[in-house]
Amino acid sequence: xAVAVAVAVAAxxxxxxxxxxxLGQAGLLLRRSAARGLARSLPQRQEQQHFPSLDDxxxxxxxxxxxxxxxxxIQPNVISGIPVYRVMDRQGQIINPSEDxxxxxxxxxxxxxxxxxxxxxxxxxxxxxxxxxxxxxxxxYGEEGTHVGSAAALDxxxxxxxxYREAGVLMYRDYPLELFMxxxxxxxxxxxxxxxxxxxxxxxxxxxxxISSPLATQIxxxxxxxxxxxxxxxxxxxxxxxxxxxxxxxxxxxxxxxAATLECPIIFFCRxxxxxxxxPTSEQYRGDGIxxxxxxxxxxxxxxxxxxxxxxxxxxxxxxxAVAENQPFLIEAMTYxxxxxxTSDDSSAYRSVDEVNYWDKQDHPISRLRHYxxxxxxxxxxxxxxxxxxxxxxxxxxxxxxxxxxxPSPSLLxxxxxxxxxxxxxxxxxxxxxxxxxxxxHYPLDHFEK
Amino acid sequence: xxxxxxxxGGLLRLRAAGAEGQWRRLRGAGLLRVLVQPDxxxxxxxxxxxxxxxxxxxxxxxxxYGQTQKMNLFQAVTSALDNxxxxxxxxxxxxxxxxxxxxxRCTVGLRDKYGKDRVFNTPLCxxxxxxxxxxxxxxxxxxxxxxxxxxYIFPAFDQIVNExxxxxxxxxxLFNCGSLTIRAPWxxxxxxxxxHSQSPEAFFAHCPGIKVVVPRSPxxxxxxxxxxxxxxxxxxxxxxxxxxxxxxxxxxxxxxxIPLSQAEVIQEGSDVTLxxxxxxxxxxREVASMAQEKLGVSCEVIDLRTILPWDVDTVCxxxxxxxxxxxxxxxxxxxxxxxxxxxxxxxxxFLNLEAPISRVCGYDTPFPHIFEPxxxxxxxxxxxxxxxxxxY
Numbered sequence: 001x002a003v004a005v006a007v008a009v010a011a012x013x014x015x016x017x018x019x020x021x022x023l024g025q026a027g028l029l030l031r032r033s034a035a036r037g038l039a040r041s042l043p044q045r046q047e048q049q050h051f052p053s054l055d056d057x058x059x060x061x062x063x064x065x066x067x068x069x070x071x072x073x074i075q076p077n078v079i080s081g082i083p084v085y086r087v088m089d090r091q092g093q094i095i096n097p098s099e100d101x102x103x104x105x106x107x108x109x110x111x112x113x114x115x116x117x118x119x120x121x122x123x124x125x126x127x128x129x130x131x132x133x134x135x136x137x138x139x140x141y142g143e144e145g146t147h148v149g150s151a152a153a154l155d156x157x158x159x160x161x162x163x164y165r166e167a168g169v170l171m172y173r174d175y176p177l178e179l180f181m182x183x184x185x186x187x188x189x190x191x192x193x194x195x196x197x198x199x200x201x202x203x204x205x206x207x208x209x210x211i212s213s214p215l216a217t218q219i220x221x222x223x224x225x226x227x228x229x230x231x232x233x234x235x236x237x238x239x240x241x242x243x244x245x246x247x248x249x250x251x252x253x254x255x256x257x258x259a260a261t262l263e264c265p266i267i268f269f270c271r272x273x274x275x276x277x278x279x280p281t282s283e284q285y286r287g288d289g290i291x292x293x294x295x296x297x298x299x300x301x302x303x304x305x306x307x308x309x310x311x312x313x314x315x316x317x318x319x320x321x322a323v324a325e326n327q328p329f330l331i332e333a334m335t336y337x338x339x340x341x342x343t344s345d346d347s348s349a350y351r352s353v354d355e356v357n358y359w360d361k362q363d364h365p366i367s368r369l370r371h372y373x374x375x376x377x378x379x380x381x382x383x384x385x386x387x388x389x390x391x392x393x394x395x396x397x398x399x400x401x402x403x404x405x406x407x408p409s410p411s412l413l414x415x416x417x418x419x420x421x422x423x424x425x426x427x428x429x430x431x432x433x434x435x436x437x438x439x440x441x442h443y444p445l446d447h448f449e450k
Numbered sequence: 451x452x453x454x455x456x457x458x459g460g461l462l463r464l465r466a467a468g469a470e471g472q473w474r475r476l477r478g479a480g481l482l483r484v485l486v487q488p489d490x491x492x493x494x495x496x497x498x499x500x501x502x503x504x505x506x507x508x509x510x511x512x513x514x515y516g517q518t519q520k521m522n523l524f525q526a527v528t529s530a531l532d533n534x535x536x537x538x539x540x541x542x543x544x545x546x547x548x549x550x551x552x553x554x555r556c557t558v559g560l561r562d563k564y565g566k567d568r569v570f571n572t573p574l575c576x577x578x579x580x581x582x583x584x585x586x587x588x589x590x591x592x593x594x595x596x597x598x599x600x601x602y603i604f605p606a607f608d609q610i611v612n613e614x615x616x617x618x619x620x621x622x623x624l625f626n627c628g629s630l631t632i633r634a635p636w637x638x639x640x641x642x643x644x645x646h647s648q649s650p651e652a653f654f655a656h657c658p659g660i661k662v663v664v665p666r667s668p669x670x671x672x673x674x675x676x677x678x679x680x681x682x683x684x685x686x687x688x689x690x691x692x693x694x695x696x697x698x699x700x701x702x703x704x705x706x707x708i709p710l711s712q713a714e715v716i717q718e719g720s721d722v723t724l725x726x727x728x729x730x731x732x733x734x735r736e737v738a739s740m741a742q743e744k745l746g747v748s749c750e751v752i753d754l755r756t757i758l759p760w761d762v763d764t765v766c767x768x769x770x771x772x773x774x775x776x777x778x779x780x781x782x783x784x785x786x787x788x789x790x791x792x793x794x795x796x797x798x799x800f801l802n803l804e805a806p807i808s809r810v811c812g813y814d815t816p817f818p819h820i821f822e823p824x825x826x827x828x829x830x831x832x833x834x835x836x837x838x839x840x841x842y
Contacts (some may be wrong), residue, residue, distance in 0.1 A: 192621060200620070204624040209625055210620060210621035210625055212616070214608060217581065217608065220584075223581075224582035224585020224588070224593065227585070231567060232589075232591070250577055251608075254573075254578030258573060258578050261573055418618070419618070419682040
């Protein structure tokens with residue numbers, strides 16, 4: 001009886017653990033029981049689980065591949081690396097006509113105007129921080145192509161999770177200048193109710209999830225949103241932007257792995273702009289950029305981020321397949337951060353002016369697209385001059401208006417912590433109101449609504 | 451052949467039951483006694499492993515929610531999850547090992563019933579589990595995330611504190627993740643040591659924007675969990691793991707809610723207020739009996755239930771009546787949630803206090819293994835503190 005049980009246990013173990021040596025284990029158990037004087041004759045062999053050609057293929061649950069009898073470490077291919085897909089050369093000429101997306105004139109002009117309007121807004125708001133009018137700002141110089149190229153390839157209802165340097169996506173989706181400014185000024189028109197630092201935009205209507213400062217936290221969140229979209233049969237993709245620095249965070253690893261294992265319709269869009277504040281890519285990673293997608297089982301591509309058509313094509317195809325096949329895609333858009341990290345940064349401390357100038361003058365998404373437009377006869381110097389004047393005027397008007405508006409009522413300090421206000425918090429709100437009645441003169445109440 | 455199949459099945463079930471085997475010893479907790487057999491060779495008595503430090507007291511069968519069924523705490527959790535997935539088609543459950551039923555069997559049967567797209571395993575990554583759950587909730591779907599032990603919630607701390615808690619506030623209510631609930635087994639279990647015994651509620655109590663809830667029993671667990679799932683704010687629901695099998699009572703089969711942020715006075719009294727949550731409620735209940743029997747002291751026993759936002763009014767009302775307050779929790783003393791209660795009560799009820807507020811808590815050490823019987827704030831320590839308060 002004990003022996004039968006021992007054999008049964010061994011066979012069960014074999015099935016559970018996948019080992020082909022079940023009987024060997026039974027033999028061991030038998031020898032042990034023999035030692036205790038319980039030896040019995042071996043009962044008939046139990047049936048072997050059928051494994052096809054056990055000697056030829058590994059049977060590990062973790063990976064099957066093939067056997068190899070030569071000791072060889074896989075060399076990470078960093079020298080040649082993943083090639084950079086592009087459609088236009090640096091002068092805006094289409095290289096391979098079959099890759100030209102043949103976007104209609106209106107659409108290409110919209111791409112151009114979005115990038116340039118963003119650029120103009122960046123210049124004015126950066127200046128306004130320098131003059132002490134807003135507390136903080138981050139420019140998008142050099143990366144405008146990554147924003148609009150990808151935004152143009154999406155549906156308007158596709159959900160966007162960004163990091164903080166994707167204002168062009170909102171610009172492309174026609175987020176009004178007034179609201180950009182309102183958020184930066186934290187004035188009464190800010191949809192975010194003045195709660196966050198400048199450039200932490202959000203817009204429910206335009207499906208742009210509010211930006212938060214912690215890096216890469218949006219990555220697993222975007223994956224969850226994509227999973228929900230898949231379950232809802234929403235025919236919707238989620239796009240998740242992040243920089244190459246944020247891709248080092250644990251949350252990025254988590255997000256990639258979840259997206260692949262849970263089969264989510266998501267586009268991971270990495271803006272590899274060469275720097276994470278002062279940290280160059282050589283100190284950020286040692287593999288081939290963010291081409292670590294295949295390591296997770298994710299279809300990946302590297303594109304020229306300063307080529308709006310390359311960005312557009314890659315995003316368009318990724319979107320189509322992500323939704324159709326319910327799997328993630330990773331796009332690494334190579335670009336360059338022409339501006340400082342933020343108004344709190346002076347990048348001359350860690351890189352040369354020459355390097356910056358090269359990108360500004362020789363390989364800029366705006367100028368490349370302008371060359372394309374001009375070569376098609378869709379744009380000229382007259383229009384350029386007029387548009388510059390017009391966009392500057394629009395921005396200045398919005399800016400002056402934003403400055404004049406009051407800030408929201410200080411009572412809004414307390415709402416939205418929960419959907420309903422807890423009793424303890426209401427007490428604190430009342431305490432502040434009473435405090436201001438007595439000490440109000442020491443607070444900037446004049447700038448705030450009642 | 452049948453024996454083989456049975457044995458194989460048995461092994462699989464054992465593997466599935468995993469942690470369960472150890473809990474069998476806790477069945478009928480309170481009825482076990484330590485068997486001390488003198489061993490003449492070494493001089494040390496051979497001790498039967500573990501005696502529970504509490505006796506679970508079931509509440510009377512609830513009348514107002516329809517048909518009830520005998521359930522232990524993990525079954526009550528399963529029932530709540532079952533009700534949720536039945537009435538909310540967007541609801542999904544995910545985490546490590548939830549597909550086969552979970553290491554504590556809280557999700558048994560749900561994948562078969564609701565499908566693999568609704569009850570599924572994730573990779574082993576708590577920050578991913580919570581981040582993923584936030585994302586689901588942002589779209590408006592209901593996300594029920596499981597963290598395998600509260601001790602492992604810390605990789606997700608950033609997502610919980612910096613993201614989930616602040617989602618609504620920072621976006622000006624444009625976005626929120628209110629339909630996220632995070633569940634995790636919590637508290638001491640007799641042998642869990644540093645990493646299977648923690649009660650981390652104090653870390654989260656300091657975080658406006660989330661709710662933190664701890665039930666004391668199966669009936670409470672189901673009603674509170676359903677409230678957390680339906681609540682429009684992200685909630686953390688800590689389940690006292692030692693009660694998973696040890697706590698058994700009649701629980702309604704249908705859905706019902708127990709309100710959040712409402713403490714429950716489970717026993718009225720006039721001389722001392724005792725406050726606790728989770729397993730410790732049963733300890734202080736016993737302390738109340740001891741106080742009545744040995745000292746003639748009448749205790750008011752309060753189960754706090756929701757740690758954040760907590761029910762200040764019920765506790766203060768009680769202390770105004772009794773004049774004495776004792777708070778007890780397993781988590782370490784310094785910075786434990788008893789400090790918050792103590793501080794608020796002395797602000798609100800200073801002139802009503804007859805004695806300093808007493809906190810009987812775990813020591814300021816990591817949770818030890820072999821020393822657990824000495825570490826935990828058991829009934830003798832609570833009784834002793836109560837006696838000193840009465841004699842103050």
